[in-house]
Amino acid sequence: MAHTDHFLAETAQVDEAAIKPLPGSRKMHVEGSRPDIRVPFREISLSPTKTSGEDEQNPPLLVYDTSGPYTDPDISVDLRKGLPELRRTWIEERDDCEWLEGPTSEYGRRRASDPMLAPLRFDLTRTPRRARPNADGSNGNVTQLHYARRGIITPEMEFIAIRENQRRQRLGTDEVERILGHQHAGQGFGARVPEEITPEFVRQEVAAGRAIIPCNINHPETEPMIIGRNFLVKINGNLGNSAVTSSIEEEVDKMTWGIRWGADTIMDLSTGQNIHETREWIIRNSPVPIGTVPIYQALEKVKGVAEDLTWEVFRDTLIEQAEQGVDYFTIHAGVLLRYVPMTAKRVTGIVSRGGSIMAKWCLYHHKESFLYTHFEDICEICKQYDVAFSLGDGLRPGSVADANDEAQMAELKTLGELTRIAWQHDVQVMIEGPGHVPMQLIKENMDKQLEYCDEAPFYTLGPLVTDIAPGYDHITSGIGAAMIGWYGCAMLCYVTPKEHLGLPNKDDVKTGIITYKIAAHAADLGKGHPAAQRRDNALSKARFEFRWEDQFNLGLDPDTAREYHDETLPKDSAKVAHFCSMCGPKFCSMKISQEVRDYANARENEAKEPGTGANTQVASEEEVSAGMEEQARAFREQGGELYREV
């Protein structure tokens, strides 16, 4: 696709790579209490297990699906029109919003009326919504937290309950169910994931502030999702252009590519050209919540001079973005003037861009930032659109040396104070976390965050557990991400292989997303999230039975698995072969242990025959031994060839 200079709104096209159904998969929906609650899933169909008797069916596996309408063959996505407004009716039924005549931000109006931008502009025909003011003239409140606290279960909450419960079905024969249903007890460190997620449970978690549902009323295209430690661990993928490189179309492609592989939310961190228009294209076409760091754009508006930032510029930017539909704002309001000198002796100072901008502003003006002094004003804006806070960790460590230091912990405490203020306004909050942290210090981050921030959801970047592997920081951080997810972190912000080195391209986005899906899923397993292990079990069963296609298709990245397999054994026949390239045909442990199983089963069946009296009790070791000897003899007499016929 073309670069910004050549991008034309009227020719924008969806990335073909993003819309193909995944191999062996079909989109399906589970309907809720009303026909317009249709929760999307991906169903992976599996081939049967070959047995000596009748084939044994393997039930299809439902998996959580973030890819939105792109992988739905019934919907033809036209980027120029944007996605269907899934939540429109729900928002309107609440009857607490009003249509605005157009953007109310000064900047939004200017961009909307600039004829030079016409070729770049998304053609949005509707105008923004905002909460209708209360009778006393105060601002209305349309947040999910506001509803939750008043006991209202919204359609968004029910949608989420179904979505988080994808895993309940008991399917298959007893033997298949025994295998798929097995799950180890988890270690939850205080997480309390119920056996079944009900809409009421979703409401309670939101009401308690332990979970957030990022869903701006101006982003009705979103498929609701939840971020909280008693739900599935989520991941975020970042994208965004910079002054150096990238175009609108590339960024939209990264978004559709990222959600294909499992991004639960996307942050648009653009700092380059046409930030406003880029964001509009992304939001209109995104089925997942979009987060931003508004200070980036505000800084562009003052030509990059941090000290020239003002509350007025920032406020206008918040409104501009809220009216476009941004679902959560990173706000670095915890960077206080007195914390800044705490970073002077650090190895890597302040590495958060937002944090360093605010630090510079604070030093220059020698006062607290407008983010802090106007925090309640920001709450007033957020509540009218339901924009959630992602309270930024502007003083997060940029190296393991700086982990868990005074500056970081001081800011975290302030974020706790701000959390309580936001909650007074019924504005949803999550807390951002580091960064670079060696393994032995990760848990302290999680524990302190829960303590200081009253269990508001934690959302961390990595953390990277070592600094010595530029080019592999998806891995250094994936280790820390899995661990902190296990300890209770609700959302993991991905890191790509390009971290510290350059801007990610589409390949990097995919690698980052898959790495973080691994971390999030490992965390779900560690916490003992109910039935998280079904997918592992289904894949392992396929692996053991040499159902190669099923093994690929059950994986997070079927394409790469298939490609790697085919490098060594490219023939199609190899994919039904009962061996693989590692051992070759006559030397395969999986085959041998199939035999062990057949053998033990035969023994067990023999033991169960009437007259032995052993059918309801465990056989003694001697009995087992005797039974096995007999079997061994029979087996040798058959010629000792144990391999099953294919």
Place this chain on the structure above:
Amino acid sequence: MAHTDHFLAETAQVDEAAIKPLPGSRKMHVEGSRPDIRVPFREISLSPTKTSGEDEQNPPLLVYDTSGPYTDPDISVDLRKGLPELRRTWIEERDDCEWLEGPTSEYGRRRASDPMLAPLRFDLTRTPRRARPNADGSNGNVTQLHYARRGIITPEMEFIAIRENQRRQRLGTDEVERILGHQHAGQGFGARVPEEITPEFVRQEVAAGRAIIPCNINHPETEPMIIGRNFLVKINGNLGNSAVTSSIEEEVDKMTWGIRWGADTIMDLSTGQNIHETREWIIRNSPVPIGTVPIYQALEKVKGVAEDLTWEVFRDTLIEQAEQGVDYFTIHAGVLLRYVPMTAKRVTGIVSRGGSIMAKWCLYHHKESFLYTHFEDICEICKQYDVAFSLGDGLRPGSVADANDEAQMAELKTLGELTRIAWQHDVQVMIEGPGHVPMQLIKENMDKQLEYCDEAPFYTLGPLVTDIAPGYDHITSGIGAAMIGWYGCAMLCYVTPKEHLGLPNKDDVKTGIITYKIAAHAADLGKGHPAAQRRDNALSKARFEFRWEDQFNLGLDPDTAREYHDETLPKDSAKVAHFCSMCGPKFCSMKISQEVRDYANARENEAKEPGTGANTQVASEEEVSAGMEEQARAFREQGGELYREV
């Protein structure tokens, strides 16, 4: 390079990619108590830090170096001649060996005299050594454990002490040292790493069985290294051909490539053609210990029919390999007959090849395997060459579902019994571990291993923390590896992206090695291994100071880091630029926080001026605030441009 069919011993050439010095690095040696103890390191030289005054020198960083003579410009490696015999004098000085006239194994003799193999054969002019028998006719013992228990500090032990201590130098100015020397307290879970590793400490750890030094007297080319939880965490890389693919030369290339990136040991898992000759080429050219699974080759000798295996065939194979110089043997002696049925209800049965071979043998013959019944005979062989045991976990789980089950734990207990038997013979032992284990069950593995096996070193494959990512199992396992390394695992067996799918090529080997170096180093940091953090600190300092080349060169893979950087900002000038492609020139947090530091320093210096009385005490918050306001004013008056001149 050519395939086996075309491989010719006389034209074998070293892989050029493996012998280039790493960027910015030079080989250097630290001499011990005698001139032939010359311990290799890689020294990474760094550029100075630009300051407003004189440039500040950054001391070079010494790193542990597994690449052997390949990266030594003073040595020209000729694969056909093999590496120099570093340990020859040490072995001979002990005067407890004898030269054999030639291979004493029947198979070794047959291969040596087969004229058809001449084109493939490594031209080894020396004959094997073996421990000289004792006066009473019993077998001699040349193991490092045997020496250690008699209070002897061998040159190998001193070499290792120096090697593990690479990090002691205090270098640089006070400020540089403050940064480089900073290290967080570790959490060791019972590991006791002293501030300085002395030769006597090495001896004690070996004598206690808590560490092993794999160094067969027939592999005098090895640079001694140690595996134990009170030392740096080590990693192993696997290679080996299979019936399906690969050649001798490819495998040698994988070895030299693997050690270039940091493999501490290499296992040759060949199961294909010419296993004997492949191994000879690898050992003669390997500066790191080589491990094997002798049952693989034994099985080839009986044409792949597990039940045809005999003690005689196996014994001959052990002697054949011991006389070639294999440093450690994986022996699956813990697979007992009564444990086999415990695997029948597993999701993935027995996935260890060795384990499944032995299980089949046990079932067929209905008795305990010759590995178990002849275990003391195996000890008798190992002690005569100093081959260490790597007691194989033949019943390790092949899926998270099967983790920590009855079969696995039963076998582990038996491995503990075998450990004590081996120790009675002064044979060195480590214990292999899983496999596939969800995060919450990893620590139990480590704890049980320490308990059952009396703190013999643990050596695990991964573990993989989830099964759902074929194609990314270096990552699923890297997470588990970092964690179990932190908990006390002494060596981590790598997993490549091709795991479960195909045989790794050179790219996969490198990816696996780098991933495991990350895991091992993260574990060292977590345990608080003294000065492990120096490399992180040096890299982070370089990153903060925009010393791009230093950042690349201090990383585990300078080539990839540089390549990624150049994708976005290819110009050479970008590598001295004080910004990167992520933020662009005017929006850089690192730059801003440099300013914060300058600012805070200026403030601090001011506070220290005579007359303020604040030079020996911490300034109060009000004082800081007042000082800062003054600075801020001065700063604004200068025009508010804080960026340093480049």
